Amino acid sequence: MRNIALLVSYDGAAYYGYQSQPGGNTVQNKLEEAILKLSGEEVRLTGSGRTDAGVHAQGQVVNFYTASSIPAERWALALNSRLPDDIVVLAAAEVPEAFHARRSAVRKTYRYAINSFRFPDVFARTRVFHHPAPLRFAAMREGLSHLLGEHDFSSFTSPLSTKPHHIRTLYEASFTVERTGPGGEASGRGVGYLTVTGNGFLYNMVRIIAGTILQVGEGKRPPSAMADILAARDRAEAGPTAVPHALTLWEVEYGPAWALDWRSPYI
Amino acid sequence: MRNIALLVSYDGAAYYGYQSQPGGNTVQNKLEEAILKLSGEEVRLTGSGRTDAGVHAQGQVVNFYTASSIPAERWALALNSRLPDDIVVLAAAEVPEAFHARRSAVRKTYRYAINSFRFPDVFARTRVFHHPAPLRFAAMREGLSHLLGEHDFSSFTSPLSTKPHHIRTLYEASFTVERTGPGGEASGRGVGYLTVTGNGFLYNMVRIIAGTILQVGEGKRPPSAMADILAARDRAEAGPTAVPHALTLWEVEYGPAWALDWRSPYI
Structure with missing residues (x-):
């Protein structure tokens, strides 16, 4: 499994915050849905931390493990075409297995x-x-x-x-x-x-x-x-x-x- | 009748342009409705020109005639509290009777x-x-x-x-x-x-x-x-x-x- 980190920008106005909720409408939910559409994998994202409902991010960092062979530099463009226009992946990078968006920050x-x-x-x-x-x-x-x-x-x-x-x-x-x-x-x-x-x-x-x-x-x-x-x-x-x-x-x-x-x- | 000019800023995303339409949802309609709520007058605004649906304004200028005695400098604050939050009157001034927001520009x-x-x-x-x-x-x-x-x-x-x-x-x-x-x-x-x-x-x-x-x-x-x-x-x-x-x-x-x-x- 490869470990992929994403640099993500979002306008938080429309979301119940970053962190996944059963109700659904969060930034994490949208990112996980876009990854599912792209690679077919149900991944669980790790974010650097939560942001509350309405809070924005210029540079949130998240990571996830994937079996996909999509090159790291392709993830940003491919995810953006599957994301709503108030969430943009600005960059993607393959990171060591131990990298953890929250604990490594x-x-x-x-x-x-x-x-x-x-x-x-x-x-x-x-x-x-x-x-x-x-x-x-x-x-x-x-x-x-x-x-x-x-x-x-x-x-x-x-x-x-x-x-x-x-x-x-x-x-x-x-x-x-x-x-x-x-x-x-x-x-x-x-x-x-x-x-x-x-x-x-x-x-x-x-x-x-x-x-x-x-x-x-x-x-x-x-x-x-x-x-x-x-x-x-x-x-x-x-x-x-x-x-x-x-x-x-x-x-x-x-x-x-x-x-x-x-x-x-x-x- | 006094002639009042307004300096108006708006985010055009939600409107069918500046100019009044029978359907209603234009910047001019919203401004005229706010004036009606404030002064009880059904005024007809003159704008410096139309802006198309979706187009924004940093400094649109409009004028209208009023019998109200509200001082010019009060109009901005009073109208803003009656306007949606994507339209803001930045300034107001009493102008000569002949001033026409479009023709005088x-x-x-x-x-x-x-x-x-x-x-x-x-x-x-x-x-x-x-x-x-x-x-x-x-x-x-x-x-x-x-x-x-x-x-x-x-x-x-x-x-x-x-x-x-x-x-x-x-x-x-x-x-x-x-x-x-x-x-x-x-x-x-x-x-x-x-x-x-x-x-x-x-x-x-x-x-x-x-x-x-x-x-x-x-x-x-x-x-x-x-x-x-x-x-x-x-x-x-x-x-x-x-x-x-x-x-x-x-x-x-x-x-x-x-x-x-x-x-x-x-x-």
Whole structure:
């Protein structure tokens, strides 16, 4: 059996999340159905992790075992012609037997998009959270800096989490403003991205970080509150869980030992 | 009666175009319904021009007469709360009685988006034409340069055109590549925009220009063919009408005499 890894992009708006469900309408279900149509095999995909209903992916990674002799570089094109147009396989690669999309991952990056202009951008309305009032971008950055490093993130996960512990390491937690109106960043009006990179994320973790840092941006909490919330290890201390449609699983990274060599989708 | 102009952005995917139809589901219908809900008036909107089914607008301009005393700057917010989320009024301004969104317009700009990477971008699939093979960007630019200036554009309009003549002036006809993969523009792979600015556009004119310049990009015609096609004044000489979903009415400009002072949507 060969082990094939796929780099997958999807618009999550129409799906009940990534993970397979008996009901059916998930990204994993659609990918497994496309593989069945292509190779006749009923495979079980392993994803790098779940994404919630409505959450998007720029670079989700999945792997599966196949007896098919289809060359790795053919899988992307062949699957795309069998997938709905809101799921695209960007690249495929044959990987060592031991490669596991979730367990082999060493870093993951998520991005949460926020628009603080008065009016929404109609073309981005399904991927950006519209917050129609100015935000204190500098305070948001300062607040996020408290999350860097290894911490117990119990305050930033759902009480439904079933993980044995909530210690995770964040390597990056930044807020980048990509576009502003007159007055620049000081106006508090712009389209920006919260980007977090870590060794793993708990259930709802990025959305709770987003909901809490928005309160810092609104001036409802000082930036230092982020450190206090972490220390409390209590979900009730953090802000609300921000809406899912503005969240994108951006990138999943694997160690160099796997020599994961995606054929570029850009060629 | 006061004359109110609106700057309107819409995602055209769900509509039978801009212009009102007996069937109903057009952008003009939705705007008129929102005005009725807000002010109780059955107004008849004047748009700067039609957009076809599926075509988008970044900056469509419309005007209407009202007896309402709602201040101009309130219209945008008040209408947005009564509009579907794929239509957004970005700004509103009170204009002189003689202002007419179509007749007063002096320049219009359209943008046609093309992706020549192997795979589509799922997040832009409803607004970008996917052409999964390399394009000769430099040849496309050279071809477009033949369209600049005043010409009879009969070859670039539908035989259904009912205009008294087909002479129009193009001030800009460019192709900008915004993002490329490895190898840069020479690879022929990228996401780019055909931008045309003129004093007016005929029925299907931009989509026929797009369909023809794509043939130049594919190497099926030399850039100089654009001049020959113009000279022929025969629709059959040009290429196909490109798909509507990649076309956006980008901007409508009015002379300085109107002193059109939109309140910025960015504040």
